[in-house]
Every structure is written in structure tokens, then in C-alpha cells.
Amino acid sequence: MSTLAISPNHVVGIAYTLTVADGEVVDFADVATPLLFIHGIGQTIEAFDDKLNGLKVGDTFDFELDAANGYGELDPKLVVDLPKSIFEGEDIPEDVLEIDAVLPLQDSEGNPLDGRVVEIGEDFVKVDLNHPLAGEDLHFKGEILSVREATEEELEHGHVHGEGGHQH
Ligand SMILES: [Zn+2]
Numbered sequence: 062m063s064t065l066a067i068s069p070n071h072v073v074g075i076a077y078t079l080t081v082a083d084g085e086v087v088d089f090a091d092v093a094t095p096l097l098f099i100h101g102i103g104q105t106i107e108a109f110d111d112k113l114n115g116l117k118v119g120d121t122f123d124f125e126l127d128a129a130n131g132y133g134e135l136d137p138k139l140v141v142d143l144p145k146s147i148f149e150g151e152d153i154p155e156d157v158l159e160i161d162a163v164l165p166l167q168d169s170e171g172n173p174l175d176g177r178v179v180e181i182g183e184d185f186v187k188v189d190l191n192h193p194l195a196g197e198d199l200h201f202k203g204e205i206l207s208v209r210e211a212t213e214e215e216l217e218h219g220h221v222h223g224e225g226g227h228q229h
Contacts, residue, residue: 069101077203135196
């Protein structure tokens with residue numbers, strides 16, 4: 062069994078549950094299909110990486126991150142009105158335009174961004190670009206299942222290869 066301690070540029074496998082304040086489980090991974098990520102490169106929340114730093118296989122964790130250390134506070138400036146006309150092209154058929162629909166959008170630099178529809182007007186669509194977990198206090202509970210050094214190729218690609226990771 063690996064005795065490596067978790068530190069940046071290590072591939073970490075965990076089983077965990079992520080619960081929000083009202084008790085709803087919003088994410089989880091079990092022992093059969095662990096969450097695999099590279100520690101310390103921004104694949105996960107920075108404060109989450111910090112909490113796991115130094116843990117080893119077999120260690121458990123149980124901690125809370127407030128919204129500011131999680132996915133951030135809700136930002137009212139990220140609720141924006143978009144002209145309805147931009148949804149009338151071929152990319153997004155009109156029938157997906159409904160309240161709570163999540164639209165694949167892009168920011169001004171072309172990065173993918175999910176927007177949740179909160180209001181549909183005559184000629185505008187009000188979209189919430191906040192992360193779905195923004196404003197939520199997060200409770201993580203789980204166990205470290207594996208720790209190994211990331212390969213150079215994995216660090217170059219910014220993701221885990223092999224079983225449970227990217228296959229290519
Ligand atoms: Zn790759």
C-alpha cells in the first residue's frame with residue numbers, strides 16, 4: 062500500500078460525499094468508482110486541496126468549507142439579460158428555452174460556461190452564470206483510497222490517465 066502523503070502533483074483517489082447545508086447530497090464517489098484528480102493544479106477547489114494535503118491512503122476526512130472558500134458567494138452581477146435573438150440560431154433550439162434549463166454558453170474569451178435560465182421575457186433571457194454551488198457551504202466527508210505521483214504526461218494534459226481517468 063502506498064505510504065505517500067498527498068502533496069501537489071500527486072494523483073489522488075477518494076470516495077466521498079459532498080453535502081450542502083440543507084442536507085442534500087450534491088456529489089459523491091464510491092469505492093468502486095473513486096474520484097481521481099491531480100492535487101494542487103486547480104482541478105478541485107483550492108481549499109479542498111489544502112485540507113487533503115498530507116493525508117495518506119486509509120486516512121479519512123470530514124470538513125466544511127464556507128461558500129467563500131468553496132465555489133464563491135452568489136454574485137448578482139452574474140445574473141444577466143441576454144438578447145433572445147442569440148438563442149434563435151441553429152445552436153440552441155427554442156424548445157430548450159425554459160426556466161431552469163442549463164445552457165452551454167461561452168464567455169468573451171470563448172471559455173465554456175453554463176448558464177441557468179431564470180426568466181424568459183419578450184425579447185430577453187435572464188441567465189444565472191453563477192456556479193450551481195455558489196453561495197453554498199460545503200461539507201466533504203470521505204476516505205483517501207490511492208495516492209501516486211502524477212506522470213509528466215498527466216501534468217502536461219492537466220488530467221489523470223489510466224483506469225478511471227482519460228483513456229487516450
Ligand atoms: Zn491526457
